[in-house]
Amino acid sequence: GAGVSQTPSNKVTEKGKYVELRCDPISGHTALYWYRQSLGQGPEFLIYFQGTGAADDSGLPNDRFFAVRPEGSVSTLKIQRTERGDSAVYLCASSLGPGQRSYEQYFGPGTRLTVT
Amino acid sequence: DQQVKQNSPSLSVQEGRISILNCDYTNSMFDYFLWYKKYPAEGPTFLISISSIKDKNEDGRFTVFLNKSAKHLSLHIVPSQPGDSAVYFCAASGGGGGSNYKLTFGKGTLLTVNP
Numbered sequence: 433g434a435g436v437s438q439t440p441s442n443k444v445t446e447k448g449k450y451v452e453l454r455c456d457p458i459s460g461h462t463a464l465y466w467y468r469q470s471l472g473q474g475p476e477f478l479i480y481f482q483g484t485g486a487a488d489d490s491g492l493p494n495d496r497f498f499a500v501r502p503e504g505s506v507s508t509l510k511i512q513r514t515e516r517g518d519s520a521v522y523l524c525a526s527s528l529g530p531g532q533r534s535y536e537q538y539f540g541p542g543t544r545l546t547v548t
Numbered sequence: 549d550q551q552v553k554q555n556s557p558s559l560s561v562q563e564g565r566i567s568i569l570n571c572d573y574t575n576s577m578f579d580y581f582l583w584y585k586k587y588p589a590e591g592p593t594f595l596i597s598i599s600s601i602k603d604k605n606e607d608g609r610f611t612v613f614l615n616k617s618a619k620h621l622s623l624h625i626v627p628s629q630p631g632d633s634a635v636y637f638c639a640a641s642g643g644g645g646g647s648n649y650k651l652t653f654g655k656g657t658l659l660t661v662n663p
Contacts, residue, residue, distance in 0.1 A: 436591070465650060474552075474637050474653025475592065480646075488647030523591055527649070535580040535641050535649045539591035 434459070436540035438524050444546045445514055453509040453543045457526030463534055464507050466499055467523040469542070475523050481507060482529075514547045521545070551575045552640050554654035563663050567625040571638030571654055574619065579643030582651065583612060583623045586635045595636075596623070600643075628661045635659070 437456040445451050457464050463482055467475035477491040481501045489499070496514075501507040511518055521544050525537035553572045561567045569583075579600045584592035598605040598612045598621070605612050611624045625632055635656040642648035 438591075463649070467651075472655065474639070474655050475651070477650045477652070480650055482646060488650065490647075491650070525591075525651075530645045533597075534645065535643075536582065536594055536597055537649075537651060538594055539584070541589075541591045 438540040438543050442544045451511050455507045455524030461526035462529040463527045465525045469521045516547045519547045552652050552654040554657050556657050558658040560660045561628050564627045567628045569623040569636050569657050571621050578640040580641045582639045584637045630661050633661050
């Protein structure tokens with residue numbers, strides 16, 4: 433079956449602009465996570481959705497970052513007033529619902545964001 | 549403070565031999581441990597996981613060992629193949645479901661398998 437997909441694969445934007453990154457999880461996966469990976473580091477947790485609600489947004493670095501998942505499937509990560517320090521690969525992962533090895537997460541290919 | 553540590557940035561092995569990748573953690577609340585493989589310009593690919601109630605899990609050429617008292621786990625790949633060359637990430641999560649399953653990653657180890 434289809435895996436997690438993310439669009440765009442690459443995004444170059446100017447400092448101060450607004451960007452949206454999209455994630456399409458594996459069909460039937462109710463849990464969705466966003467991570468950010470900087471050069472030479474492992475992915476770092478940003479936000480977790482169970483269904484439509486953001487159950488844990490403790491990893492979002494500041495209020496310029498926001499994410500939605502209005503119908504419990506596709507999610508959009510939104511970054512306002514981008515800064516050069518936001519440049520990174522943004523990864524989305526999905527997993528099965530509670531009680532079904534839901535700790536195993538499956539990742540998309542990521543969106544490489546470059547802020548100039 | 550890094551809760552998951554992979555102290556070897558790189559490892560080089562000969563094709564057909566064993567690759568051993570190591571990982572240490574500090575948080576005793578972690579309940580699940582996972583290994584991911586990552587090729588350049590791709591997302592991490594799930595390889596194998598282990599629950600904290602077990603000390604070994606095997607899947608084909610991949611075996612993960614967990615030593616809870618030492619807070620240490622390792623991934624063994626036997627036999628190693630050139631296609632295994634990639635960055636390997638160790639990750640850990642809590643238990644009980646929900647946001648406890650968010651993953652904490654190490655920095656990764658670059659494995660090179662030489663033909």
